Amino acid sequence: MSTQTTAPTGSPSVGRKDYLEVRDIRVVFDGFVAVDGVDLTLLQGQVHFLIGPNGAGKTTVVDALTGLVKATGTAHYGDADLLSLPSHKIVRAGVGRTFQTATVFEELTVEQNLDIAGGVHRPARRLLRRRRFVSPRVREALAVVGLTHLADRQAGTLSHGQKQWLEIGMLLVQDAQVMLLDEPVAGMSADERVATGELLQRIGTERTVIVIEHDMDFVRAYADVVTVMSAGKVLAHGTVDEIRADPEVQRVYLGHTPETTAPGGVA
Numbered sequence: 701m702s703t704q705t706t707a708p709t710g711s712p713s714v715g716r717k718d719y720l721e722v723r724d725i726r727v728v729f730d731g732f733v734a735v736d737g738v739d740l741t742l743l744q745g746q747v748h749f750l751i752g753p754n755g756a757g758k759t760t761v762v763d764a765l766t767g768l769v770k771a772t773g774t775a776h777y778g779d780a781d782l783l784s785l786p787s788h789k790i791v792r793a794g795v796g797r798t799f800q801t802a803t804v805f806e807e808l809t810v811e812q813n814l815d816i817a818g819g820v821h822r823p824a825r826r827l828l829r830r831r832r833f834v835s836p837r838v839r840e841a842l843a844v845v846g847l848t849h850l851a852d853r854q855a856g857t858l859s860h861g862q863k864q865w866l867e868i869g870m871l872l873v874q875d876a877q878v879m880l881l882d883e884p885v886a887g888m889s890a891d892e893r894v895a896t897g898e899l900l901q902r903i904g905t906e907r908t909v910i911v912i913e914h915d916m917d918f919v920r921a922y923a924d925v926v927t928v929m930s931a932g933k934v935l936a937h938g939t940v941d942e943i944r945a946d947p948e949v950q951r952v953y954l955g956h957t958p959e960t961t962a963p964g965g966v967a
């Protein structure tokens with residue numbers, strides 16, 4: 701298990717797509733500093749968790765990396781600095797995200813949702829054309845997220861967990877190599893959590909997966925590496941055991957070790 705915090709040495713970061721290097725990212729809302737000089741090195745092949753108390757700035761970091769809020773600093777991925785790109789170009793660069801509330805098209809089937817998500821790489825005129833076959837990419841995504849048997853089901857009828865898996869499937873068909881997932885297991889049943897953790901591990905072997913999470917049992921079970929944020933800054937970074945042993949982390953969690961904290965309070 702690696703807790704590397706710097707980019708791999710020996711080759712320049714430009715052009716490399718096996719890690720995302722965030723340096724000195726800063727987001728200010730009307731004078732309020734929500735993210736205050738955050739550095740992150742997110743390596744391919746690891747499931748990376750971002751935890752921290754409510755309001756720590758976790759979602760704002762993800763919003764900045766996906767073009768939803770303006771930020772200063774840099775976020776190098778391949779040839780691109782994500783902070784200088786509009787959202788649609790960030791998607792095309794291979795970076796995708798999910799939201800706390802699933803954003804699937806409820807009236808369409810699971811397969812149609814996946815097909816539309818794959819459209820980010822298809823010309824508009826072909827997007828409008830009705831497809832008579834299931835593309836291999838959609839078929840593979842259905843299998844990876846375990847929704848093959850529900851391909852023809854209307855997305856609005858899926859369970860909360862199944863919608864989250866559909867969203868992850870949509871990132872797969874977009875060929876997102878960096879996936880930023882905002883509290884994917886919130887509201888899931890115990891079985892769905894296990895299935896989701898295993899899914900993250902499967903897809904994380906070949907991608908860079910970053911998960912914002914409050915559920916410490918889930919973090920402990922599936923994290924390769926954890927970054928703790930507090931008040932807009934990175935407080936600690938390491939394995940789950942290293943994080944739990946960190947006195948600063950314990951202090952921020954109001955005198956508790958993170959795993960004793962009630963869900964919905966501090967992560």
Ligand SMILES: Nc1ncnc2c1ncn2[C@@H]1O[C@H](COP(=O)(O)OP(=O)(O)OP(=O)(O)O)[C@@H](O)[C@H]1O
Nearest residue numbers: 729730732734752753754755756757758759760761
């Ligand atoms: N659009 C905005 N305008 C003003 N303030 C904002 C905006 N978005 C977030 N904030 C503030 O920035 C801070 C960080 O919020 P953020 O949602 O990133 O925290 P978080 O760590 O994701 O919290 P949670 O775990 O509760 O989702 C909070 O104080 C929040 O109120």
